[in-house]
Amino acid sequence: MSSVQQAVEVDRDKLMQFVFRAVDEVGATLNAALVVMGDKLGLYRALAGTGGLTPGELAERTGTAERYVREWLNAQAAGGFVAYDTDSGRYSLPPEEAVALTDSSSPAYLPGFFQTAIGSVIDSPLITEKARTGDGFGWHEHVHDVHEGCERFFRPGYNAHLVPEWLPALDGVVEKLERGALVADVGCGHGASTILMAQAYPNSTFVGSDYHEGSIETARERAREAGVADRVSFQIAPAAAYGGTGYDLVTMFDCLHDMGDPVGAARHVRSAVKPDGTWMIVEPNANDRTEDNFNPVGRAYYGFSTLLCTPASLSQEVGLALGAQAGEARIREVVQGAGFTQFRRASETPFNLVFEARP
Numbered sequence: 001m002s003s004v005q006q007a008v009e010v011d012r013d014k015l016m017q018f019v020f021r022a023v024d025e026v027g028a029t030l031n032a033a034l035v036v037m038g039d040k041l042g043l044y045r046a047l048a049g050t051g052g053l054t055p056g057e058l059a060e061r062t063g064t065a066e067r068y069v070r071e072w073l074n075a076q077a078a079g080g081f082v083a084y085d086t087d088s089g090r091y092s093l094p095p096e097e098a099v100a101l102t103d104s105s106s107p108a109y110l111p112g113f114f115q116t117a118i119g120s121v122i123d124s125p126l127i128t129e130k131a132r133t134g135d136g137f138g139w140h141e142h143v144h145d146v147h148e149g150c151e152r153f154f155r156p157g158y159n160a161h162l163v164p165e166w167l168p169a170l171d172g173v174v175e176k177l178e179r180g181a182l183v184a185d186v187g188c189g190h191g192a193s194t195i196l197m198a199q200a201y202p203n204s205t206f207v208g209s210d211y212h213e214g215s216i217e218t219a220r221e222r223a224r225e226a227g228v229a230d231r232v233s234f235q236i237a238p239a240a241a242y243g244g245t246g247y248d249l250v251t252m253f254d255c256l257h258d259m260g261d262p263v264g265a266a267r268h269v270r271s272a273v274k275p276d277g278t279w280m281i282v283e284p285n286a287n288d289r290t291e292d293n294f295n296p297v298g299r300a301y302y303g304f305s306t307l308l309c310t311p312a313s314l315s316q317e318v319g320l321a322l323g324a325q326a327g328e329a330r331i332r333e334v335v336q337g338a339g340f341t342q343f344r345r346a347s348e349t350p351f352n353l354v355f356e357a358r359p
């Protein structure tokens, strides 16, 4: 065997541009951990709405150590997450950053996004080993930050869009929900979507299901706290085997692509939904052509897909691994492959595609 080495001319300016871009990436990687740290220690919340605090004042208000807080604040200021006033030596949180980092009712709320990302990074050495063999890594095997971060990341978007936009975009569904419908929320995780729908439609009954026992325990607790446990039940069940039939509406929020056998799951929906019922599928926003997803949203989703969604699907039977950027054409194939005759894009946001499938 011989190897031929070609002399390739390297443009030093382009090389240094790339190195400095990479420095920014390293800063961003570390900042993801610092955002989670600031969220867990209450640093952003304590800073929000103040005219500015010194590290000592912020440490005192949060019961934390000043030396850590000072270093954390400087990293935040260098990254533009926090403002620094040179004259007073005080740090403040601009109003827009305060919304994004502390207001859990805003659709722009970000801490859950970072928490899921950090949970994924924590588990990345395990995923690295799976990438050698092609084995999967189940959703249930991840650290708790992945599960809780996912709930905190998705809930603000559901609050903003599910009841005002997504359900009304489906043909005749809101009328059924108002009258009293039977709804299955499959792959419901901590049940954020299930509970939100139950709160909006008091005449309807909801059955949430997920194969992850820990998530279902949390979902039950959340339903009790929200006062809807009388109309919301939860089952530990895979998407191919949850109980009940005659559903008016079956929903799947950001989970179809995580399943090993999405076509099998779709067939189960087909058998469980009424002949005039509806299946709502919410999936990450993506274009059909891979190269059209090479943008910041696609980048984040391909990252999550590598560390979370693809391993999750590969850990299950069939292991179809649609990935988090499957796109409409691929989802259509899955849905029609299970015998649904109607399929359309009903709504979308920059982060989500909402599909309606009907028998």
Ligand SMILES: C[S@@+](CC[C@H](N)C(=O)[O-])C[C@H]1O[C@@H](n2cnc3c(N)ncnc32)[C@H](O)[C@@H]1O
Pocket: 139, 140, 150, 151, 154, 186, 187, 188, 189, 190, 191, 192, 193, 209, 210, 211, 212, 215, 237, 238, 239, 240, 252, 253, 254, 255, 258, 259, 260, 312, 316
């Ligand atoms: C990204 S999370 C979304 C959770 C929830 N729907 C939400 O929007 O917050 C994906 C969920 O799919 C669930 N899941 C994955 N494969 C499944 C399967 N085969 N059957 C049921 N649930 C599954 C996982 O346990 C996880 O809760």
